[in-house]
Amino acid sequence: MPRKYPQEFKRDVVAVARRGDLTQAEVAHDFGVSEESVRRWMRQADIDDGVRDGQTSTEQSELVQLRRDKRRLEMENEILRRAAAYFASSTLPK
Numbered sequence: 001m002p003r004k005y006p007q008e009f010k011r012d013v014v015a016v017a018r019r020g021d022l023t024q025a026e027v028a029h030d031f032g033v034s035e036e037s038v039r040r041w042m043r044q045a046d047i048d049d050g051v052r053d054g055q056t057s058t059e060q061s062e063l064v065q066l067r068r069d070k071r072r073l074e075m076e077n078e079i080l081r082r083a084a085a086y087f088a089s090s091t092l093p094k
Contacts, residue, residue: 010041012031013033013037013038013041014041014042016030016031017038017042024038
């Protein structure tokens with residue numbers, strides 16, 4: 001399972017990498033993360049800053065939340081559908 005780094009940590013790594021004093025490999029080694037993580041964080045920071053096109057972090061988190069809500073609502077609807085069918089079957093004349 002990959003480690004989850006706080007946003008502040010990612011921002012600090014990106015800020016150091018953008019200064020240009022060190023290569024991405026050196027920044028990754030200094031902070032104890034992989035080079036690919038530094039690359040991904042820099043790419044996402046460029047998108048968030050409007051330098052590149054793509055889905056911003058805010059949009060990604062909103063999409064995750066909406067999908068989670070949709071899944072919950074679908075489960076609630078299924079429960080209500082089953083409950084309605086159960087109660088309807090018990091009220092039928094015998």
